[in-house]
Amino acid sequence: MNNKGIDRDELFREILSAYLRSDIAAIEFEDRDHLDGDTIAAFVEGNLSEREARPVNSHLVDCSFCRHRSAELIRLDLEFAEESAKAPEAKPAPTKVSDVLSGILGKILGAGEGAVFAHQEDETKEEEDRKDDRGESE
Amino acid sequence: MPSDDPQLNNLIRECSDTIAEVYEACVASQPNFGVSSDSFTESVTDSVSKFLCSGQENPPSADEVREFVRSIRSDDLFLAIACAEGNERAWWEFDHQHRGYLERISRHLASTDLSAQEVIDLVYVELYGTRVVDGVRMSKFATYSGKGSIRGWLRTVIWHALVDLHRASHDEVSLDGMTENVGEGYTHSTFKNKDLGGEDQMIDHLAHEKYRKATLDSIRTSFSSLDDHEKLLLLYYHSEGLKLREIARLAESPGSPLRDWFQRRSAAREKDPSARIHESTIMRWLDKTYKLILERFCSELSGKHGLKQEEIDVCLELATRDLADPDIYRNLASNAG
Numbered sequence: 318m319n320n321k322g323i324d325r326d327e328l329f330r331e332i333l334s335a336y337l338r339s340d341i342a343a344i345e346f347e348d349r350d351h352l353d354g355d356t357i358a359a360f361v362e363g364n365l366s367e368r369e370a371r372p373v374n375s376h377l378v379d380c381s382f383c384r385h386r387s388a389e390l391i392r393l394d395l396e397f398a399e400e401s402a403k404a405p406e407a408k409p410a411p412t413k414v415s416d417v418l419s420g421i422l423g424k425i426l427g428a429g430e431g432a433v434f435a436h437q438e439d440e441t442k443e444e445e446d447r448k449d450d451r452g453e454s455e
Numbered sequence: 456m457p458s459d460d461p462q463l464n465n466l467i468r469e470c471s472d473t474i475a476e477v478y479e480a481c482v483a484s485q486p487n488f489g490v491s492s493d494s495f496t497e498s499v500t501d502s503v504s505k506f507l508c509s510g511q512e513n514p515p516s517a518d519e520v521r522e523f524v525r526s527i528r529s530d531d532l533f534l535a536i537a538c539a540e541g542n543e544r545a546w547w548e549f550d551h552q553h554r555g556y557l558e559r560i561s562r563h564l565a566s567t568d569l570s571a572q573e574v575i576d577l578v579y580v581e582l583y584g585t586r587v588v589d590g591v592r593m594s595k596f597a598t599y600s601g602k603g604s605i606r607g608w609l610r611t612v613i614w615h616a617l618v619d620l621h622r623a624s625h626d627e628v629s630l631d632g633m634t635e636n637v638g639e640g641y642t643h644s645t646f647k648n649k650d651l652g653g654e655d656q657m658i659d660h661l662a663h664e665k666y667r668k669a670t671l672d673s674i675r676t677s678f679s680s681l682d683d684h685e686k687l688l689l690l691y692y693h694s695e696g697l698k699l700r701e702i703a704r705l706a707e708s709p710g711s712p713l714r715d716w717f718q719r720r721s722a723a724r725e726k727d728p729s730a731r732i733h734e735s736t737i738m739r740w741l742d743k744t745y746k747l748i749l750e751r752f753c754s755e756l757s758g759k760h761g762l763k764q765e766e767i768d769v770c771l772e773l774a775t776r777d778l779a780d781p782d783i784y785r786n787l788a789s790n791a792g
Contacts, residue, residue, distance in 0.1 A: 325771065329749045332774040336674050337693040354611030356505070359603030363708025365506070366526070368519070369602075370712045372510035374683040378690065386614075388695035393610055395704045397560065 352376055352383045361390045458500050463508060466520050467500050473521045474499055481533035487544045488537035498536050499524060502600040526710070532601030538582065539596035556606055560613050577616045578609075663773060669760040670770045676759075677751035684716050685744060692741065699734035706732045 352360075352373065359365050360373050377384045458464055467474070478495045481488075507515040507523055515523070534552075537545030558575060565571040584594035599608050678686065691697040691705075706713040717732050717740065756762045756770060 325768075326745060326749060328771050328775050329752065330745050332670075332771065333674065333678070333689075333745065333748060334693040335774075335777075336671075336678070337690055353598065354615060355598050355600050355602070355608055358607040358611045359506075359600070361705070362603045362607045363705060363711030363713065364526075364603045364607075365712065366523075366710065367712040367715070368511065368515070369506045369523075371683070374687050378683050378686045381694070384687070384690060385695060386611075388691055388697055390611060390614060391691075391697060391701050391705060393560070393564075393614065394607065395701050396563070397610075398704070 351380065352387075357383065357387050357390060361387055361394050458504060460504065460508070462514055463500065463504055466515065466517055467496065467503065469517045470520045470524060471496075473524050477524055477527075477529045481529050484530060485533060485537070485545075485548070487542075488533060489540065489542050489545075490533055490536045494536055494540070495533070498532060498597075498601075499527070502527060502532075502602060505600060506602055527601035528604055529601060531605035532599065535596040535599040535601070535605060539584075539594040541583075541592070541594075553606065553609060557609060557613065560610060561617075564613065564617050573620060574613060574616050577620060578613055581612065581616065666762075666766065666770045666773050667777065669756055669762065670774045673752045673755035673760070673770075676755050677748045680751055681744070681748070684713060688713075688737075688740075689744065699737045702737050703732050703734050 356373060360370065360377075365373060377387060458467075474496055475492070477499075478492055481490070481495070503515070503520055503523055507519060534545055534549060538549050557578060558571070561571040561574040561578070565574055581595040584592045584596075586593040595612060599605065678689075681689070688702060691702055692699075705711065706717055708714065714732060717736060753767055756767050757764075762770065
């Protein structure tokens with residue numbers, strides 16, 4: 318029996334592709350730790366050295382969950398790199414962060430957490446006032 | 456607080472001059488962030504432990520640690536530490552530098568039933584941290600190592616926030632199901648059923664099974680013989696459906712080990728290390744790799760399984776027909792196990 322003119326290389330590519338898509342090439346790390354977002358982000362950006370990347374590569378080969386997450390982030394990275402190249406980013410005017418956080422935290426958790434941040438801000442202001450009193454400049 | 460690993464603590468002490476140098480540069484750039492030398496050193500120690508010690512056979516040398524410390528995005532790390540500690544000026548700076556980006560990513564990823572504003576709110580809450588352990592607020596910023604850019608890290612934080620929101624709004628849903636609704640998603644291409652001329656009545660069921668098992672075993676062995684870089688790139692291309700330009704993007708960073716790895720395989724690029732790695736480079740690499748695996752596959756079938764050339768053709772033909780039923784591989788794999 319022969320392949321009746323169908324290119325053997327082409328056939329093999331399809332077979333290999335089916336094998337890789339079938340997930341039996343990978344072992345799910347069900348009971349083991351997955352890579353954290355920080356590690357995947359550094360990997361996707363190509364910021365890991367050979368030594369640092371070795372265990373990450375090895376994990377991504379075996380763990381389809383992390384590989385899938387990293388693939389999604391590679392897509393996102395490229396989409397945003399292309400978008401940024403087309404249109405330079407306009408920086409919004411910064412808002413008072415404590416107000417933003419207080420609003421969000423208040424909305425989600427009630428007033429308590431927002432108050433924590435506002436208290437921290439007060440402390441910062443008090444410290445600045447003390448510096449001003451002492452004549453220290455920034 | 457020093458690490459629990461005395462060997463790591465010694466290394467950090469040995470490299471304290473480099474850490475101090477990087478710290479001073481950060482303080483000079485942002486004197487009002489209020490980050491102490493101790494908390495900076497602690498954060499750097501965590502990063503060294505995570506990337507240079509964890510999962511490694513040998514501990515790093517002092518030179519490797521120094522190189523690592525110089526390679527981290529120290530300004531981003533300094534900002535993250537200050538934000539984790541709740542410094543108002545650092546938060547203002549973060550908001551000024553990155554809020555627009557955060558909003559654009561959220562709007563890009565959020566689908567119709569997920570509000571971008573909800574995502575942004577959730578991310579800010581996570582970044583600030585609402586859980587308190589032993590009197591310390593657990594800010595998400597504390598998980599940033601400085602190894603990648605803070606924007607790359609933010610993308611993962613937003614992506615995960617979106618997954619959490621989606622799961623919350625759709626009870627339990629698989630990751631695949633979620634990504635179909637988030638961003639580009641990924642699609643499995645359908646298996647093609649090639650018409651190879653009908654059933655060959657001369658080969659009975661048992662022979663088919665024998666050839667299928669030999670095929671699966673040989674694919675598995677030939678794929679396993681590749682190094683991890685090669686396996687991962689093939690899996691990205693076939694299993695995750697990444698495009699060539701997306702794979703090329705992985706090798707774009709000048710310090711990327713993937714870039715070095717591609718360069719070692721190209722004499723032209725070795726002469727000019729700054730040359731871009733194009734999609735065509737990846738395509739050529741894929742072609743070479745397919746040929747290599749096919750050679751190993753055939754050699755496994757003939758050597759280990761004692762098949763003749765005609766029988767190898769039978770294996771290829773059967774496997775091609777089986778593409779219409781990918782479960783056949785899964786069933787064979789589970790039977791073999």
